[in-house]
Amino acid sequence: MFDVRPVAYVTGLLVAVLGASMLVPMAVDFAYGNGHWPIFLEAAIVTALTGGLAALASANGVGPRLSLRQTFLIATLAWLVLPVFAAIPFMLGPPEARFVDAFFEAMSGLTTTGSTVFVGLDSLPEGVLLWRSMLQWFGGVGIIVVAMVFLPELRVGGMQIFRTEAFDTAGKILPRAAQIAARIGVVYLVLTAACIAAYRAVGMDAFDAVNHALTTVSTGGFSTTDASFGAFQGVPEYVASVFMVLASLPFVRFVQLMGGSAMPLWRDSQVRAFLVVMLALTGVTALYRVLANDDHLEHAIREGLFNVTSIMTGTGYASVDYQLWGSFPVVLFFFLGLIGGCAGSTCCSIKIFRYQLLISAIRAQIRRLHSPHGVFEPRYEGRKVGEDVISSVITFFVIFIVTLGVLSVALAMTGLDTVTALSGAATALANIGPGLGREIGPAGNFAGLNDTAKWLLSLAMLAGRLELMTVLVLFTRRFWSA
Amino acid sequence: MFDVRPVAYVTGLLVAVLGASMLVPMAVDFAYGNGHWPIFLEAAIVTALTGGLAALASANGVGPRLSLRQTFLIATLAWLVLPVFAAIPFMLGPPEARFVDAFFEAMSGLTTTGSTVFVGLDSLPEGVLLWRSMLQWFGGVGIIVVAMVFLPELRVGGMQIFRTEAFDTAGKILPRAAQIAARIGVVYLVLTAACIAAYRAVGMDAFDAVNHALTTVSTGGFSTTDASFGAFQGVPEYVASVFMVLASLPFVRFVQLMGGSAMPLWRDSQVRAFLVVMLALTGVTALYRVLANDDHLEHAIREGLFNVTSIMTGTGYASVDYQLWGSFPVVLFFFLGLIGGCAGSTCCSIKIFRYQLLISAIRAQIRRLHSPHGVFEPRYEGRKVGEDVISSVITFFVIFIVTLGVLSVALAMTGLDTVTALSGAATALANIGPGLGREIGPAGNFAGLNDTAKWLLSLAMLAGRLELMTVLVLFTRRFWSA
Numbered sequence: 001m002f003d004v005r006p007v008a009y010v011t012g013l014l015v016a017v018l019g020a021s022m023l024v025p026m027a028v029d030f031a032y033g034n035g036h037w038p039i040f041l042e043a044a045i046v047t048a049l050t051g052g053l054a055a056l057a058s059a060n061g062v063g064p065r066l067s068l069r070q071t072f073l074i075a076t077l078a079w080l081v082l083p084v085f086a087a088i089p090f091m092l093g094p095p096e097a098r099f100v101d102a103f104f105e106a107m108s109g110l111t112t113t114g115s116t117v118f119v120g121l122d123s124l125p126e127g128v129l130l131w132r133s134m135l136q137w138f139g140g141v142g143i144i145v146v147a148m149v150f151l152p153e154l155r156v157g158g159m160q161i162f163r164t165e166a167f168d169t170a171g172k173i174l175p176r177a178a179q180i181a182a183r184i185g186v187v188y189l190v191l192t193a194a195c196i197a198a199y200r201a202v203g204m205d206a207f208d209a210v211n212h213a214l215t216t217v218s219t220g221g222f223s224t225t226d227a228s229f230g231a232f233q234g235v236p237e238y239v240a241s242v243f244m245v246l247a248s249l250p251f252v253r254f255v256q257l258m259g260g261s262a263m264p265l266w267r268d269s270q271v272r273a274f275l276v277v278m279l280a281l282t283g284v285t286a287l288y289r290v291l292a293n294d295d296h297l298e299h300a301i302r303e304g305l306f307n308v309t310s311i312m313t314g315t316g317y318a319s320v321d322y323q324l325w326g327s328f329p330v331v332l333f334f335f336l337g338l339i340g341g342c343a344g345s346t347c348c349s350i351k352i353f354r355y356q357l358l359i360s361a362i363r364a365q366i367r368r369l370h371s372p373h374g375v376f377e378p379r380y381e382g383r384k385v386g387e388d389v390i391s392s393v394i395t396f397f398v399i400f401i402v403t404l405g406v407l408s409v410a411l412a413m414t415g416l417d418t419v420t421a422l423s424g425a426a427t428a429l430a431n432i433g434p435g436l437g438r439e440i441g442p443a444g445n446f447a448g449l450n451d452t453a454k455w456l457l458s459l460a461m462l463a464g465r466l467e468l469m470t471v472l473v474l475f476t477r478r479f480w481s482a
Numbered sequence: 483m484f485d486v487r488p489v490a491y492v493t494g495l496l497v498a499v500l501g502a503s504m505l506v507p508m509a510v511d512f513a514y515g516n517g518h519w520p521i522f523l524e525a526a527i528v529t530a531l532t533g534g535l536a537a538l539a540s541a542n543g544v545g546p547r548l549s550l551r552q553t554f555l556i557a558t559l560a561w562l563v564l565p566v567f568a569a570i571p572f573m574l575g576p577p578e579a580r581f582v583d584a585f586f587e588a589m590s591g592l593t594t595t596g597s598t599v600f601v602g603l604d605s606l607p608e609g610v611l612l613w614r615s616m617l618q619w620f621g622g623v624g625i626i627v628v629a630m631v632f633l634p635e636l637r638v639g640g641m642q643i644f645r646t647e648a649f650d651t652a653g654k655i656l657p658r659a660a661q662i663a664a665r666i667g668v669v670y671l672v673l674t675a676a677c678i679a680a681y682r683a684v685g686m687d688a689f690d691a692v693n694h695a696l697t698t699v700s701t702g703g704f705s706t707t708d709a710s711f712g713a714f715q716g717v718p719e720y721v722a723s724v725f726m727v728l729a730s731l732p733f734v735r736f737v738q739l740m741g742g743s744a745m746p747l748w749r750d751s752q753v754r755a756f757l758v759v760m761l762a763l764t765g766v767t768a769l770y771r772v773l774a775n776d777d778h779l780e781h782a783i784r785e786g787l788f789n790v791t792s793i794m795t796g797t798g799y800a801s802v803d804y805q806l807w808g809s810f811p812v813v814l815f816f817f818l819g820l821i822g823g824c825a826g827s828t829c830c831s832i833k834i835f836r837y838q839l840l841i842s843a844i845r846a847q848i849r850r851l852h853s854p855h856g857v858f859e860p861r862y863e864g865r866k867v868g869e870d871v872i873s874s875v876i877t878f879f880v881i882f883i884v885t886l887g888v889l890s891v892a893l894a895m896t897g898l899d900t901v902t903a904l905s906g907a908a909t910a911l912a913n914i915g916p917g918l919g920r921e922i923g924p925a926g927n928f929a930g931l932n933d934t935a936k937w938l939l940s941l942a943m944l945a946g947r948l949e950l951m952t953v954l955v956l957f958t959r960r961f962w963s964a
């Protein structure tokens with residue numbers, strides 16, 4: 001038996017905080033004169049009470065540090081329990097969703113995926129729209145903390161190479177998490193404020209600016225309108241692109257930047273690789289639009305930049321249905337979504353550093369082909385990388401692809417068509433948002449899918465967000481024995 | 483400078499043999515009274531002469547053993563030059579194809595891919611049909627020899643684990659190749675003869691039986707009719723299934739079997755894993771057909787068995803358009819094609835042993851997650867597997883997936899629709915044959931693709947057949963320097 005009390009304590013605290021935060025959309029609905037504001041109060045009371053009691057009941061079992069098992073369990077359990085409570089307002093008030101839809105939407109929010117099952121966003125009360133955006137914003141900062149504190153500690157997916165970076169405080173895991181969260185929180189708040197100001201400056205009204213800022217800096221992608229970013233074509237697309245890119249850089253570099261040293265940001269090879277790939281593919285897409293679609297240059301560059309960054313960072317805003325551009329952008333964007341941003345940002349998917357490590361491992365491999373008896377070690381940022389890091393990265397990549405395959409087959413089995421099944425699996429696992437095809441494409445919506453598919457996709461978002469291994473390890477006998 | 487003469491010698495000899503073999507379809511066309519039989523004579527003379535002269539001119543440079551570089555170069559060059567000559571009869575006589583089409587068809591033959599650009603197979607002269615089948619048959623035995631002699635030596639894609647197996651003769655690479663080829667050749671001939679007899683026994687005429695036997699034991703998939711195996715529904719599908727499966731097992735086990743020991747075959751974990759996966763997916767597909775499509779049981783089992791084995795072994799015969807069954811089989815078969823058969827057989831694709839090694843590596847990884855300071859090594863058939871094998875396998879897997887992505891994008895850029903681009907890339911790289919969608923699906927044909935797409939697919943077949951790394955290494959500066 002192992003002590004589940006610390007797990008219940010941390011999860012309970014998080015639930016309580018989530019409950020308290022429901023007072024914000026309540027206040028907004030009240031201010032806008034939306035009669036259903038008591039819904040959020042009810043939900044807040046139920047949530048805060050449940051969470052608070054769970055935390056209180058288990059507080060006596062919290063020791064000075066967490067075991068590996070407890071840490072793994074917290075990561076998955078928190079991301080599984082929070083959406084259940086976050087879904088309550090969606091069920092009690094408009095859009096009066098069924099549990100499967102409310103849970104899907106909440107999971108899509110907290111994992112910053114951004115796929116939506118709600119139709120008619122434009123007519124939903126402001127409080128509900130804000131609640132969706134807030135879930136993504138929480139999810140965004142939550143995942144940075146998980147990626148910086150928990151995953152390196154858990155040695156998941158090669159994240160251990162970021163273990164001793166920047167925050168080498170040698171503290172216990174929970175105090176350290178609090179300390180990191182505090183510093184990251186400041187960066188996150190500054191970025192959000194700047195994004196709100198920028199959106200206001202280019203003409204968005206206050207409500208839209210706040211909501212889109214919350215879902216931009218979290219690379220979440222929820223919008224306040226069914227048209228998504230199609231309602232804000234023009235200069236706001238440039239603003240969104242800039243902030244989506246900023247949100248995809250390693251937040252630890254911003255902390256260092258605020259401490260006065262810009263060098264770590266410029267020297268970070270992840271950052272450079274990310275920017276090079278992003279700009280190159282923007283160029284290719286814009287060129288294609290001009291040459292193949294007779295688009296004019298500024299429009300081609302703007303739409304190219306916005307959509308490439310939106311997909312690559314995993315934000316998933318849609319400003320146009322790029323499926324109408326021909327099959328080249330469609331196939332390109334499908335694979336683009338499997339690249340992702342930098343580790344330690346709000347981005348998900350496979351992430352650029354894993355490709356860098358894979359390329360480095362492949363290079364070492366090619367040298368070995370040529371000189372079978374030489375010893376060649378992969379390197380990252382000039383330092384030798386241990387075999388355990390490489391094998392973690394590779395494990396992640398293989399499991400990602402295999403999960404993608406199995407999930408696609410399962411989705412097709414529930415009756416989804418080929419393109420919907422394949423792209424739905426990819427967009428959920430990589431936490432992007434839109435899929436491909438008529439149903440769930442950039443111009444579509446997940447509302448029409450069957451319930452089984454919605455559950456499968458919800459779990460895929462969770463697994464993708466926690467870098468797969470964190471969740472998978474819970475299903476091994478070894479985890480529960482001894 | 484390094485000595486290209488051994489490369490020219492081996493390639494020349496192979497070309498000369500290919501030329502001589504053209505006398506077989508010549509004789510067949512003559513016997514069937516097809517007036518264009520001199521086409522094959524012309525092609526035979528040109529081919530044998532060119533190959534023979536190249537071999538003669540370089541014979542004086544052949545030393546006792548080949549360097550690594552020469553070996554790599556031979557593997558790729560032979561598979562690039564042979565299709566050029568094999569294409570000649572397709573251009574000189576019916577179907578009077580353009581070079582791009584003739585080369586595609588010859589490459590598709592020699593790599594045992596089985597995608598075709600020829601329409602109206604039923605009206606082509608017997609000699610031409612036989613020549614297509616013969617190319618696959620040569621390709622099949624060629625790849626076994628490459629997989630057993632060259633790839634383990636070159637340490638490509640983890641094949642080094644088969645290095646010391648069965649043929650541990652410690653000889654020089656060329657004599658060893660000859661010795662292995664001889665023993666494998668006997669097995670291959672016996673299997674082919676048995677397959678011809680079996681097809682005859684279930685009612686195929688002699689010509690169809692020979693052609694389909696040649697393309698069954700090579701898991702090639704060319705047929706003598708546009709309807710492919712749709713023309714032979716019923717008992718021949720069971721016969722084909724059995725021989726496709728046999729052709730997907732490691733041929734070295736058959737050699738041992740002929741030596742009187744059956745144990746190595748039953749004990750081979752690749753064989754067991756392959757059969758388990760194949761039978762399980764046959765069951766799932768048949769069940770789906772009965773439950774979802776109201777098919778009757780025998781028909782569901784037969785079509786399930788035939789199509790699952792056809793795709794999983796990479797043969798690519800089509801007996802029906804399984805795209806009409808719904809999206810579940812389509813998505814399943816897409817990923818099924820990425821599994822493949824056993825190493826040392828005529829199969830291609832990623833292959834079952836790589837998945838076994840990946841799973842083993844992932845297991846070791848999960849144990850490490852649980853006990854960060856323990857040492858866990860992946861195992862294969864009970865033996866510890868070195869890190870270099872695992873990293874080779876992983877490199878192969880990653881390069882396969884990344885190449886698939888890049889190729890899909892390139893194909894879409896030439897104007898192919900999304901499904902055609904994605905499935906075309908997969909079917910070429912995994913040497914399966916049919917793709918998905920209306921154009922290149924099981925009921926379609928590659929004839930309508932643009933020339934650029936045909937060239938890209940031809941090169942993909944080559945790269946896929948040689949396990950990617952063999953070809954990729956030629957594009958590194960390191961290969962050519964020093």
Ligand SMILES: [K+]
Binds near residue numbers: 113219220315432433
């Ligand atoms: K997203």
Ligand SMILES: [K+]
Binds near residue numbers: 702703798
């Ligand atoms: K094939």
